[in-house]
Amino acid sequence: xxxxxxxxxxxxxxxxxxxxxxxxxxxxxxxxxxxxxxxxxxxxxxxxxxxxxxxxxxxxxxxxxxxxxxxxxxxxxxxxxxxxxxxxxxxxxxxxxxxxxxxxxxxxxxxxxxxxxxxxxxxxxxxxxxxxxxxxxxxxxxxxxxxxxxxxxxxxxxxxxxxxxxxxxxxxxxxxxxxxxxxxxxxxxxxxxxxxxxxxxxxxxxxxxxxxxxxxxxxxxxxxxxxxxxxxxxxxxxxxxxxxxxxxxxxxxxxxxxxxxxxxxxxxxxxxxxxxxxxxxxxxxxxxxxxxxxxxxxxxxxxxxxxxxxxxxxxxxxxxxxxxxxxxxxxxxxxxxx
Amino acid sequence: xxxxxxxxxxxxxxxxxxxxxxxxxxxxxxxxxxxxxxxxxxxxxxxxxxxxxxxxxxxxxxxxxxxxxxxxxxxxxxxxxxxxxxxxxxxxxxxxxxxxxxxxxxxxxxxxxxxxxxxxxxxxxxxxxxxxxxxxxxxxxxxxxxxxxxxxxxxxxxxxxxxxxxxxxxxxxxxxxxxxxxxxxxxxxxxxxxxxxxxxxxxxxxxxxxxxxxxxxxxxxxxxxxxxxxxxxxxxxxxxxxxxxxxxxxxxxxxxxxxxxxxxxxxxxxxxxxxxxxxxxxxxxxxxxxxxxxxxxxxxxxxxxxxxxxxx
Ligand SMILES: Nc1ncnc2c1ncn2[C@@H]1O[C@H](COP(=O)(O)OP(=O)(O)O)[C@@H](O)[C@H]1O
Ligand code: SF4
Ligand SMILES: [Mg+2]
Numbered sequence: 001x002x003x004x005x006x007x008x009x010x011x012x013x014x015x016x017x018x019x020x021x022x023x024x025x026x027x028x029x030x031x032x033x034x035x036x037x038x039x040x041x042x043x044x045x046x047x048x049x050x051x052x053x054x055x056x057x058x059x060x061x062x063x064x065x066x067x068x069x070x071x072x073x074x075x076x077x078x079x080x081x082x083x084x085x086x087x088x089x090x091x092x093x094x095x096x097x098x099x100x101x102x103x104x105x106x107x108x109x110x111x112x113x114x115x116x117x118x119x120x121x122x123x124x125x126x127x128x129x130x131x132x133x134x135x136x137x138x139x140x141x142x143x144x145x146x147x148x149x150x151x152x153x154x155x156x157x158x159x160x161x162x163x164x165x166x167x168x169x170x171x172x173x174x175x176x177x178x179x180x181x182x183x184x185x186x187x188x189x190x191x192x193x194x195x196x197x198x199x200x201x202x203x204x205x206x207x208x209x210x211x212x213x214x215x216x217x218x219x220x221x222x223x224x225x226x227x228x229x230x231x232x233x234x235x236x237x238x239x240x241x242x243x244x245x246x247x248x249x250x251x252x253x254x255x256x257x258x259x260x261x262x263x264x265x266x267x268x269x270x271x272x273x274x275x276x277x278x279x280x281x282x283x284x285x286x287x288x289x290x291x292x293x294x295x296x297x298x299x300x301x302x303x304x305x306x307x308x309x310x311x312x313x314x315x316x317x318x319x320x321x322x323x324x325x326x327x328x329x330x331x332x333x334x335x336x337x338x
Numbered sequence: 339x340x341x342x343x344x345x346x347x348x349x350x351x352x353x354x355x356x357x358x359x360x361x362x363x364x365x366x367x368x369x370x371x372x373x374x375x376x377x378x379x380x381x382x383x384x385x386x387x388x389x390x391x392x393x394x395x396x397x398x399x400x401x402x403x404x405x406x407x408x409x410x411x412x413x414x415x416x417x418x419x420x421x422x423x424x425x426x427x428x429x430x431x432x433x434x435x436x437x438x439x440x441x442x443x444x445x446x447x448x449x450x451x452x453x454x455x456x457x458x459x460x461x462x463x464x465x466x467x468x469x470x471x472x473x474x475x476x477x478x479x480x481x482x483x484x485x486x487x488x489x490x491x492x493x494x495x496x497x498x499x500x501x502x503x504x505x506x507x508x509x510x511x512x513x514x515x516x517x518x519x520x521x522x523x524x525x526x527x528x529x530x531x532x533x534x535x536x537x538x539x540x541x542x543x544x545x546x547x548x549x550x551x552x553x554x555x556x557x558x559x560x561x562x563x564x565x566x567x568x569x570x571x572x573x574x575x576x577x578x579x580x581x582x583x584x585x586x587x588x589x590x591x592x593x594x595x596x597x598x599x600x601x602x603x604x605x606x607x608x609x610x611x612x613x614x615x616x617x618x619x620x621x622x623x624x625x626x627x628x629x630x631x632x633x634x635x636x637x638x639x640x641x642x643x644x645x646x647x648x649x650x
Contacts, residue, residue: 056555058551058554058555087557087558087559088557089557090554090557091555091557091558092557095556096555098548098551098552098555103547103548103549104548104549104551104552105549105552106549106552106567106571107549107571107645107646107647108570108571108644108646109566109570117558117562117566118556121556121557121558155646155647169552
């Protein structure tokens, strides 16, 4: 069954502020089928979170706005719904979990209340029914001692436990689609693996589709069936995970994959896996792209790359790359990092 | 040690300091306290008897200890003008002042919370700017000017409410309220302006937090998001300003009772100052300070109610 659940088409998002307008997402298209897991990868600042927030219409309006494109969910364009119609979708059909487990839960409300209110948005239930469902959900995300946890506040839980609570909250109404924005980035490695295992198990069990945002190809390989690589608000490559990881075609993807995973000691003492980034930084677009945004950092850029936007081109079955010179990109694989 | 106990104990040194200052005001002021107390027209005999009564020949701290002890037992001394216990005078006039302050507080919170919350929700838009200009205006108008404006409009022009005066609650609840509503409004509006601005700032900060985005992503309704999720987080700065602003309310009570001719503790204070009735002045300052400390103790204790991280 390959029925399309979510179809984002030609999405464009802009932020306007004192320093003028920035285009955070530029002509992005993606689809997710029922029960499929699609990964979106890219360096930080390339528009992954903005894409995710746009689907649920959670941008900080009026500063951030969807300026073009459609977001079809079950065939219905979410970009044209009003706030109260969106509210019917959020938390019921589409849920979201965020990167920051330490700050994403309300510090002054108990875990029980925060899960309970999510259960109640979907229908009137007695306090006992709500409690039982909350308990069952905590068990499902493998939080031990669930009855006691319900009465606790977020500051009494570890980061990993809080992210489990976020997952419990997101899944309690059995959504069709879960958007997970770097759900494990802030966690230490062993906890990361546990949370990913849990997510994979639950999405299978509930038959739920997942839009998984990450900048870790290890996570992509483990979790997703298809992957999209984003750069400066645009999709630069898309394909089945195996094909894309084994033969990446876009110089940016090659750079990301070729970069060596490094064990970093972060301030909190937890170890994290990070990509050594490609030299240079993600540029901010002022309006629709007029050239290949990656050209300033690309070792094989030509004049054409600076003058015209490369269109998506099929490079293998189901695998597209937006690069003028993709056939010669394979030479890059050795010697990206001098 | 529990949070509550710690807070309670912390008020003791504060109250002791207040008492020392109040006591020193008279006893360390230049000149002979007995002369000051007796007044300009007193005979040498009267001064001498007051001096004997005060025990002025004894050391300062000994007198302070005695005085503190009598204050704790409820004896605030005798009024020179009325010749009656100061405590009785204050108690007698407490009802109008307490009623006025509570009503003013109620009006202030009822106006300020919705206004500040709404302004924060619509931050940067026209409606926010209008609300905040109103708050600035309310804050910069002196209470007595506002009081006279309200009297002019509601009492003189519209003739809806009495111009001045006070009716005790036992002489008619409606009349009692009709007399209190304008002074409470004059008093409450200034206070409201202060609370509204802090509410807006606190809410604005909270609305930008990650957990508010989570609340929206969960599909919660606006009411639940704003009141349950945001307001509870913003509560600590808001009750703090309510507590700090209470000092302003007390000085406002003195002015308002004078403008509206309400026979409360504020009027007693003004009269006592005009008559140089020092024991009464001491007594009211002490009572006002104690009230302020008590209110702020309640504010401190309320933190534990709003924020679980405080309870330890
Ligand atoms: N609240 C905001 N205000 C202004 N610009 C924003 C805001 N959020 C995101 N952007 C812009 O969008 C770009 C993409 O951000 P984001 O989607 O958060 O990146 P990431 O891929 O790391 O999730 C940023 O580089 C920034 O220019
Ligand atoms: S289009 Fe040109 S600049 Fe862009 S990635 Fe391909 S080769 Fe590099
Ligand atoms: Mg992000």
